[in-house]
Amino acid sequence: MPKISTRGTVMPASPIRKLVPLSDSAKARGLKVYHLNIGQPDIATPKVGLNAIRYLDRKILEYSPSDGFCSYRKKLTAYYSKFKMNINADDIIITTGGSEAVLFAFMACLDPGDEIIVPEPAYANYMAFAISAGALIRGVASTIENGFALPPIEKFEALINEKTKGILICNPNNPTGYLYSRTEMNKIRDLVKKYDLYLFSDEVYREFIYTSSPYISALHLVGIEENVVLIDSVSKRYSECGIRVGMLITKNKELRKTVMKFCQARLSPPLFGQIIAEATLEVPEEYMRDVYDEYLERRNFTVDTLNRIPGVYSPIPMGAFYTIARLPVDDTDKFCAWCLSDFEYEGQTIFIAPGSGFYADPTAGKNAVRIAYVLKKEELQNAMLVLEKALEEYNKIMNG
Template identity: 75%
Template sequence: MPEISVRGLEMPESPIRKLAPLALAAKERGIKVYHLNIGQPDLPTPQCGLDALKHIDRKVLEYSPSQGYLSYRKKLVDFYAKYDIHVSADDIIITTGGSEAVLFAFMSCLNPGDEIIVPEPAYANYMTFAVSAGAKIRTIATSIEEGFALPKVEKFNELINQRTRGILICNPNNPTGYLYTRREMNQIRDLVKEHDLYLFSDEVYREYIYTGSPYISAMHLKGIEDNVILIDSVSKRYSECGIRIGALITKNEEVKKAVMKFCQARLSPPLIGQIVAEASLDAPEEYYRDVYDEYVERRKCLIDGLNRIPGVYSPIPMGAFYTVAQLPVDDADKFCKWCLEEFNYEGETVMMAPAAGFYTTPGAGVDQVRIAYVLKKDDLERALFILRKALEAYPGRK
């Protein structure tokens, strides 16, 4: 039988989705599963977006332009201006989700064997996109004890070599919820400028910042305008994960030309998704405010609840809607599987994402999980209760 490619063998499993068959099997046994594993918001999509979907009157569902509809990109210019991000419609390329934006950025900017530096824990799919591009991720460790703050610049300099081509950040961060400070962003800017690196900045959670501090985008950093590639998506902003609409934004003309070749090869981003996303930009301010307030309440519910469970610790996330929690278990991967395969309390259990899958350093995060607070408060409270019961019953408890 022919062999699988090296790329296929090296491609890591998703820590978010790899346990899905176990969750499905639990449900088939009649077990209710509280999904804390995936960033799928349960909050409503803006009504204006849903109305646009319902009232599509096209006779033909045609290809859209490879870079996305101009009308949508023009409306995005005004949207970003609200965050002091000043770009033109030509600086915006619409992609099939933020995932394609990351992939096309890597394919356009990195050669096989090139390296990018990423603070870990990091969104697991960055590794899969790097493998696809033949590039290597070099991780710089952050710690739960320090709230996942960025290490000092010396740690970056230890990793930079002749193969280093970029730094990738997610701000606010998935999976930790960490928000980079102005000092940290300036530190990254100086590194990018000194070594002439790309700065890939995933900013899909910018609407969810809980510190009251001003949001600092990579696009705000002076002197590296041509180095920055911003990644965005409507998935989390509007609870529109399924329409698969993202964006790659850069002022670098050569990068835009290269990205467009990949865009042309895949023909076009989703037509219907763009219709919904463009209409959703008309969502009223109260929509954003209500969603934000709901996440503030959920964050408090989850973090307070986690830290009341004996042996559990979670720092307070400052953005997004995730946290990484440390559990009193020997192996969080085994614990998460056990919760789905062997445990239930009154016919209910919890599903979480083992955090080791968000690290590349062997042994890192072995007793940690990522939890998404995308469930309503009543469900979060019940899930926390079930988690407490699971930890009390788990044979591998530390």
């Protein structure tokens, strides 16, 4: 039998999805499974987007341009201007989700063996995209004790060598919900400028910031305009994960030309997805306010309830719709699997993502989980009760 590639062998399984077979088995046994493992909102997609497909009058479902529809890119500039981001249509390349934007950015900017420095815990798929590009993630650990604030910049600088090509941040952060301050962003800017690095900035959660602190985009940073590669997506803010529409944005013309080679090789981003996404730019402000208020309420409830469970601690996320919670168990990989395979409470169980998958070092994060508060408050209330009961039973078993 032919040998599997080294790249395929070292590619990590998704911590968010790897327990799906256990979840499916639990459902087959008749259990109600609360999905806190994945950032899939249960909030309705805006009707204006759905209607764009429902009433579509089109004779041919054609390829779109490799960089996406010009009409959509032009309308996006007005959206970004609301956040004081000076972007023109030529700066934007439409991608098949934010995932493809990250992958194409890595493929265009990094050679095999190059390194990227990333604050951890970090979105798990960054590791997979780096492996796909032949690059290496170098993690700098933040701590739960200070709410996962940016680690000291000296720790970043200590990792920089001749193979270092960039720094990757997510702001607001997935999985921690942390929002980088202006001071922290300026420290990153200075480091990027000093060593002439790329700054890859994933900013898909900018609509969900629960503090008076301002949103500082990487594109707000003066003096590194040519170094910044911004990643965006419509998946979360409009509850349109399935249409797979993202954006890669950069002022660097040479980089855009290079990214376009990969875009042309895959032909075009999704046709239906772009039609929906373009129409959704007309969503009423009331929709966005209601969604924001809903997530704020879910955040407050989830974090407050978690911190009332004996031995559990969660800092207060300032953005996105995730939190990292520390649990009173030694190995959350085993605990999360056990919840799906061996545990139930009144016909229910929970699906949460083990923390180890959000670190380059799989031995880190063993006492933590990521929880996505993307369910209605009533379901979150049930899920938190199930979690508390699961911890009680698991620790009884583990302690003999």
